[in-house]
Amino acid sequence: MRGFWRNFCRNRGAVVGLVILLLVIATAIAAPWLYPGSPWDMAGMPFAPPGEMGMMLGTDSLGRDVAAGIAHGARVSLLVGAVSTVVALVIGIGLGAIAGYLGGLADDLVMRFTEFFQTIPSFVLAILLVAIFTPTIGSIVFAIAVVSWPPVARVVRAEFLSLRSREFVQASEVLGKSRISIVFGDILPNALSPIVVLSSLMVASAILLESALSFLGLGDPNMMSWGFLIGSGRSVIRMAWWMSVFPGIAIFLTVLSLNLVGEGLSDALNPRLARNRGGKA
Amino acid sequence: MTRLLTVENLTVGLPAGADRPHAVEDVSLHLDAGEILCVVGESGSGKSITANTVMGLLPKGLPVKGGAITFEGEPLLGLSAEAMRSRRGRRMAMVFQEPMTALNPLMKVGDQIAEALAVHGKGAEAKARVPELLAAVNLPDPAAIARMHPFRLSGGQRQRVMIAMALALEPALLIADEPTTALDVTTQAQILRLIREIQQRRGMGVMFITHDFGVVAEIADRVAVMQRGRIVEQGTASEVLNAPRHPYTRTLISAVPHGRASDRAAIGPEPVLAMKGVTKTYQRGGWFGARAVVKAVHDADFTLNKGETLGLVGESGSGKSTLARCVVRLVEPEQGEILFHGANLRPLSRQGWLPYRKRIQMVFQDPYASLNPRRKVGDAITEGPVTHGVSPAEARQRALELLRLVKLDPSAMDRYPHEFSGGQRQRIGLARALAMQPELLIADEPVSALDVSVQAQVLDLLAEIRQRLGLTMLFITHDLRVAAQICDRIAVMQRGAIVELGPTAEVFGAPKHPYTRSLLDSIPGRGWTPPELAEIS
Numbered sequence: 001m002r003g004f005w006r007n008f009c010r011n012r013g014a015v016v017g018l019v020i021l022l023l024v025i026a027t028a029i030a031a032p033w034l035y036p037g038s039p040w041d042m043a044g045m046p047f048a049p050p051g052e053m054g055m056m057l058g059t060d061s062l063g064r065d066v067a068a069g070i071a072h073g074a075r076v077s078l079l080v081g082a083v084s085t086v087v088a089l090v091i092g093i094g095l096g097a098i099a100g101y102l103g104g105l106a107d108d109l110v111m112r113f114t115e116f117f118q119t120i121p122s123f124v125l126a127i128l129l130v131a132i133f134t135p136t137i138g139s140i141v142f143a144i145a146v147v148s149w150p151p152v153a154r155v156v157r158a159e160f161l162s163l164r165s166r167e168f169v170q171a172s173e174v175l176g177k178s179r180i181s182i183v184f185g186d187i188l189p190n191a192l193s194p195i196v197v198l199s200s201l202m203v204a205s206a207i208l209l210e211s212a213l214s215f216l217g218l219g220d221p222n223m224m225s226w227g228f229l230i231g232s233g234r235s236v237i238r239m240a241w242w243m244s245v246f247p248g249i250a251i252f253l254t255v256l257s258l259n260l261v262g263e264g265l266s267d268a269l270n271p272r273l274a275r276n277r278g279g280k281a
Numbered sequence: 282m283t284r285l286l287t288v289e290n291l292t293v294g295l296p297a298g299a300d301r302p303h304a305v306e307d308v309s310l311h312l313d314a315g316e317i318l319c320v321v322g323e324s325g326s327g328k329s330i331t332a333n334t335v336m337g338l339l340p341k342g343l344p345v346k347g348g349a350i351t352f353e354g355e356p357l358l359g360l361s362a363e364a365m366r367s368r369r370g371r372r373m374a375m376v377f378q379e380p381m382t383a384l385n386p387l388m389k390v391g392d393q394i395a396e397a398l399a400v401h402g403k404g405a406e407a408k409a410r411v412p413e414l415l416a417a418v419n420l421p422d423p424a425a426i427a428r429m430h431p432f433r434l435s436g437g438q439r440q441r442v443m444i445a446m447a448l449a450l451e452p453a454l455l456i457a458d459e460p461t462t463a464l465d466v467t468t469q470a471q472i473l474r475l476i477r478e479i480q481q482r483r484g485m486g487v488m489f490i491t492h493d494f495g496v497v498a499e500i501a502d503r504v505a506v507m508q509r510g511r512i513v514e515q516g517t518a519s520e521v522l523n524a525p526r527h528p529y530t531r532t533l534i535s536a537v538p539h540g541r542a543s544d545r546a547a548i549g550p551e552p553v554l555a556m557k558g559v560t561k562t563y564q565r566g567g568w569f570g571a572r573a574v575v576k577a578v579h580d581a582d583f584t585l586n587k588g589e590t591l592g593l594v595g596e597s598g599s600g601k602s603t604l605a606r607c608v609v610r611l612v613e614p615e616q617g618e619i620l621f622h623g624a625n626l627r628p629l630s631r632q633g634w635l636p637y638r639k640r641i642q643m644v645f646q647d648p649y650a651s652l653n654p655r656r657k658v659g660d661a662i663t664e665g666p667v668t669h670g671v672s673p674a675e676a677r678q679r680a681l682e683l684l685r686l687v688k689l690d691p692s693a694m695d696r697y698p699h700e701f702s703g704g705q706r707q708r709i710g711l712a713r714a715l716a717m718q719p720e721l722l723i724a725d726e727p728v729s730a731l732d733v734s735v736q737a738q739v740l741d742l743l744a745e746i747r748q749r750l751g752l753t754m755l756f757i758t759h760d761l762r763v764a765a766q767i768c769d770r771i772a773v774m775q776r777g778a779i780v781e782l783g784p785t786a787e788v789f790g791a792p793k794h795p796y797t798r799s800l801l802d803s804i805p806g807r808g809w810t811p812p813e814l815a816e817i818s
Contacts, residue, residue, distance in 0.1 A: 168654075176638030178668075
């Protein structure tokens, strides 16, 4: 564990990313205390530029505080990112494990099914699913999970294929262990590193997807989110740039920090690869 | 004879945190033109580092701390990268261990040799020289081989191409770093003969790095023995091989499998395992297109009696591992009978197999891959019995006894595999198999990944345990000396079929099949019998 930290900290960018990510999470947690009351309520004069009327980041066309919107939106963005990633991981690991461990016909069937999902543009599919199931936070999470599990399944399958023929797995077979305990006890723990790295990047793309959906007006109408803020500011961007720019920066920083953390995790979990890449010692 | 290379008091440091301060310490050796010097040592002894320092190929982070290297009268250390480059290839060349990865897979073999010439400004001669060089390393039809990509060549052929490339500019010094370790014995014998022949024809000096004393006996004029970065003994081949002085050399040589069969109790005909007509074929190719069929094992018949050890020997790809894996159902054969105490195991389901899992166990080849890196040793040993209904407390108690039996400290229980050396891990693997209290033990090359001295310890341990527990054993190996030492009977496999089966003394003394004869002729150092050395206290 200590070695893991040392390797992680060797990548400066990853540490910066982690700090930003922790700030975003802190903001999300502290939102009800920082900005009590609903972010949908009018807080001041419409179109107040940043810094005026006590509004740090200005107000929107209905006089709502943009800063309050961003703080409350962080909760939705992070929640949707995390939950949809967990759901996608469950689907992806399950199917990938079946395909990689059993091989043969099961592998063929699962991988063709996976490819079927990969051939449909994921954003279009997500829009379609949300439109069919009516936009609620549940349907958004479901739609994002459904479009983002195929890469997980492919990674897990590849890891399982190579680990399955390793001697320690064969030794477990010879000991007579059940399939379930071989898959979860022997193979999965050794396949975790790429899954961890991939999932940090998936959280980032889930946040982007959620923002894109709410930008198009397909967000949960009861939840304040970053995509909605940008979407509502888009028509008045020349008059009130702050309405779109600040939520945009929030998305940018969060996604960037997740990518940096993902890269740091990848370096820390595969220290040999990181060193070969010529990283500074 | 002219002095070609002198290394004086060479010391190369290791990065901080390594197990010793210097990779190579105070190493002095010399090499004349027309001579083969073998540098022998176990893994980590610094033999490759010495060779790489001479070539100027030290990895970053290993600083040369002192000493001098003189090559053809000029000091080598401290030369600029450019000056080193002009000598490398032209005056000194190197052949590496792994022929499968040493060639560029996307370039034709002939072009790669031509490139070696072009780098040193002799590209114009390439057209004439390439076929000549390929012919010099005894490759058939040089013109055709020059047009092939590496994947179409076998390991032995690729190693010949590597040698041809090294010889392209007629270097005065050839450094060969374990060039035959990755090859089968018959191929190894050919490559050794080739290096010997070319060296004599051209009067080159060869520095040959190896861990195998058989190879040393085959090829060396002089020998330098390395241990933990130091040269402990140096002398002519016959001196070092037959009258070693240093205790370490003596331990190494007495650890070389002597190939003498030991006396064993007579074995009655009481079959534990009988294989009848077992066949396994692999099919490649998908839903569309033609299928390629490979017969991995066909019509394998043998019987294994109680208390007996049967050796399955053969070269890589002969199907010996596949056959052994058929017995424990890691591979499912499509034909034949696998009779264990008369019961046919082949048609059984996964569930039906469970009771037999306890009675048939396996030890694997690679000590680094056969233990789950994320599971403590104690858990690895107890999980088998626990799966079969033994209480965890009892399994733990038994695991402690087993650790004592395989001569490991009981504290090993709570440690992870990466904290152990290769030999220790192999003992853990053995303890894991024995925890099930099997009657039949299948050992798949259990010592081939280990250094000789460790190999001897593990073999002794196996022999002792087999005797004490009355185990029946199926022992797979490619090393005929090891087989001769440990097996009662031997089955020789070639291309998936058992071509000869008989008592060890008979197979070695009067081989019937031509393939067995060629295998026996290829044992490196067959003319040399390791001397019986008095035990050193």
